[in-house]
Amino acid sequence: MIEVVGVTLKDGGRVYYFDPNGYKLKKNVTVIVETEQGQQFGKVTKENIEINPKDLSKELKKVIRISNKEDYKKNIKNIKDAKEALAKCQKMVEEKNLKMKIIDASYTFDRDKLIFRFLADNRVDFRELAKDLAAKYKVRIELRQIGVRDKAKEVGGCGPCGQKLCCSRFLKELDTVSINMAKNQNISLNPSKINGVCGRLLCCLKYEDEDYKECRKNLLKIGDKIKTEYGEGKIIGLEILEGKYKVDVPEHGIIIVDKEICK
Numbered sequence: 001m002i003e004v005v006g007v008t009l010k011d012g013g014r015v016y017y018f019d020p021n022g023y024k025l026k027k028n029v030t031v032i033v034e035t036e037q038g039q040q041f042g043k044v045t046k047e048n049i050e051i052n053p054k055d056l057s058k059e060l061k062k063v064i065r066i067s068n069k070e071d072y073k074k075n076i077k078n079i080k081d082a083k084e085a086l087a088k089c090q091k092m093v094e095e096k097n098l099k100m101k102i103i104d105a106s107y108t109f110d111r112d113k114l115i116f117r118f119l120a121d122n123r124v125d126f127r128e129l130a131k132d133l134a135a136k137y138k139v140r141i142e143l144r145q146i147g148v149r150d151k152a153k154e155v156g157g158c159g160p161c162g163q164k165l166c167c168s169r170f171l172k173e174l175d176t177v178s179i180n181m182a183k184n185q186n187i188s189l190n191p192s193k194i195n196g197v198c199g200r201l202l203c204c205l206k207y208e209d210e211d212y213k214e215c216r217k218n219l220l221k222i223g224d225k226i227k228t229e230y231g232e233g234k235i236i237g238l239e240i241l242e243g244k245y246k247v248d249v250p251e252h253g254i255i256i257v258d259k260e261i262c263k
Helices: 069-095 127-137 148-155 179-184 209-216
Strands: 002-008 015-018 030-035 038-051 063-066 101-107 113-119 140-145 225-228 231-239 244-249 253-258
Touching (some): 015 030, 015 038, 030 069, 038 069, 069 101, 069 113, 069 127, 127 140, 179 209, 225 253, 231 253
Parallel strands (some): 113 140
Antiparallel strands (some): 002 015, 002 038, 030 063, 101 113, 225 231, 244 253
16 A cells, blocks of 8 residues: 545646655645646645555656745746736737637746647647747747546536536546447437536446446347237337336337346
């Protein structure tokens, strides 16, 4: 077992796990951490806990130190400057008529890099934009295209189930979800029923897909005719997990029939 601490890099953002580096950290303590993007300012949301190393998807970065008053002031300035940079970048995008929407901007804590994230339907040639931004801010510029699912994962929210979004709560990777998964589960293809807050298919459609496929293997299809104790009828619906058919029998009406007693 190894000790980790949970840290969020922005209010309401995703929780990342770090090596506490010998520190015993209480909730809401602010810290400076090392990330793949460089040093970042964060807040402890989960105190020191032990986990199995097998549960980690990659090597842990470390907590550099507990922040001090100067670090706090620097972080406030970084946020303020990044907000101004965001407005400037959005204006430059409009002037250059680029088909992209700048979502946010952030400095790494050490101001080694200024990161802009954007949405776009297609690939965008932003080389001139990057040059102009680098010339203005005199730091390394990163323009990172993200998808609407990535944005939902970071921003968070509640799904139609009333729970916090799976992508921001526990999903480490965003797997491919297809419309066939909804069809396999006999779910209405109404977008309001099968799409998440991101506008894409619900991630949870994948969770039970294999079970539904397995249960469907020995079932007849809608439209097939079967014999029942009330006579021959046509299958008009399936109760997949229960292994039952909804059958329309002439002169009798609609009945529910267990597949095991069908003739």
